[in-house]
Amino acid sequence: MSFRENLQALRSSKNMTQEQLAVLLGVSRQSVAKWEAEKSTPELEKLNAIAKIFGVSLDELINGEISFTKTGVNKTDKTQRAQDVIGYDAFRKKHSVRISLGIALIIFGVFFSGTVSELSSYNIGLSKDMIDIMSGLVMSLFIILGLVSLIPSGLKFSEFRKAHPYVENFYNKSDYTHVRKLFFASLIVGISLLFISLMLMLAFTDAYPAESLAAFAVLVACGVGLITYGVMRLSALDIDEYNIQSEMKMSFSEIDELDNEAHKKELKLIKIVDIVQDILSVLVIFGGIAISMIQFFSGNSYFWIPLLAIIAIYLLILIIGGLIISGVKRYN
Numbered sequence: 328m329s330f331r332e333n334l335q336a337l338r339s340s341k342n343m344t345q346e347q348l349a350v351l352l353g354v355s356r357q358s359v360a361k362w363e364a365e366k367s368t369p370e371l372e373k374l375n376a377i378a379k380i381f382g383v384s385l386d387e388l389i390n391g392e393i394s395f396t397k398t399g400v401n402k403t404d405k406t407q408r409a410q411d412v413i414g415y416d417a418f419r420k421k422h423s424v425r426i427s428l429g430i431a432l433i434i435f436g437v438f439f440s441g442t443v444s445e446l447s448s449y450n451i452g453l454s455k456d457m458i459d460i461m462s463g464l465v466m467s468l469f470i471i472l473g474l475v476s477l478i479p480s481g482l483k484f485s486e487f488r489k490a491h492p493y494v495e496n497f498y499n500k501s502d503y504t505h506v507r508k509l510f511f512a513s514l515i516v517g518i519s520l521l522f523i524s525l526m527l528m529l530a531f532t533d534a535y536p537a538e539s540l541a542a543f544a545v546l547v548a549c550g551v552g553l554i555t556y557g558v559m560r561l562s563a564l565d566i567d568e569y570n571i572q573s574e575m576k577m578s579f580s581e582i583d584e585l586d587n588e589a590h591k592k593e594l595k596l597i598k599i600v601d602i603v604q605d606i607l608s609v610l611v612i613f614g615g616i617a618i619s620m621i622q623f624f625s626g627n628s629y630f631w632i633p634l635l636a637i638i639a640i641y642l643l644i645l646i647i648g649g650l651i652i653s654g655v656k657r658y659n
Contacts, residue, residue, distance in 0.1 A: 360493035419563035429476030431552030436469020438544035513557030520550030604648035
């Protein structure tokens with residue numbers, strides 16, 4: 328077995344995090360992460376220290392078959408697998424819920440504000456100016472609630488990735504099967520809700536503008552929220568992608584310091600694709616929202632169409648970017 332595999336197995340057997348091992352060795356957590364990602368190799372002094380910590384010989388540590396009871400590791404036992412010693416799965420589940428909820432709240436607020444504005448067509452004793460103010464307040468409230476869910480969650484994810492830049496894959500076959508079923512279920516239900524919402528808008532906008540917009544807001548928010556949750560839960564299982572994304576946080580100068588030339592080239596190409604993808608996504612999202620808002624305040628009852636187009640184009644950008652990155656990985 329390789330040094331990387333032995334180190335991962337030994338650390339998992341002790342339920343020891345990268346940070347804990349780093350403290351014992353007097354090195355940074357990033358150094359341990361690079362060893363386990365085979366981006367660098369510890370010097371002889373550190374190798375001896377690691378062997379001493381886990382009670383193995385230097386030969387066993389570097390390329391031997393570790394099979395003994397002192398460490399609780401048996402590399403010849405094919406049922407032995409890594410454990411989630413850093414709470415990765417629980418964190419990603421909470422992160423998926425927070426992001427999905429935040430997106431759903433923002434979408435609901437944008438569409439439901441249209442419901443409030445349509446109240447001007449009903450005799451409820453409020454002026455149009457007052458109703459417009461209420462509409463703006465409703466939109467602002469839900470957008471703020473959505474951002475309250477999105478921004479802290481994004482910051483926590485960045486902190487988690489910084490603390491754990493490398494994660495060993497601990498998922499088994501049943502985990503993948505369960506999450507794939509969850510993904511397809513959320514995708515089917517989410518798309519169904521979006522389709523139903525569109526049919527309701529086309530059928531009842533003229534006769535029941537406020538009611539149809541309210542139903543549309545609820546269905547679209549729930550549909551997009553479900554799809555987002557399913558996608559995020561599925562993406563959490565791609566540990567290799569998580570590790571690659573962690574490496575992409577490195578600057579180009581830091582990438583140049585790596586030893587593996589092929590890996591350096593791969594990282595640079597992927598980083599460029601990711602930057603372009605982020606720029607296009609921002610332009611599409613803010614451009615679509617701006618167009619929708621202009622149409623909304625101009626009294627166009629079909630202001631929601633650009634928002635649906637945003638979702639479709641954004642997903643297309645993600646798919647194309649993912650395909651390009653996958654192609655770069657295969658090529659290298």
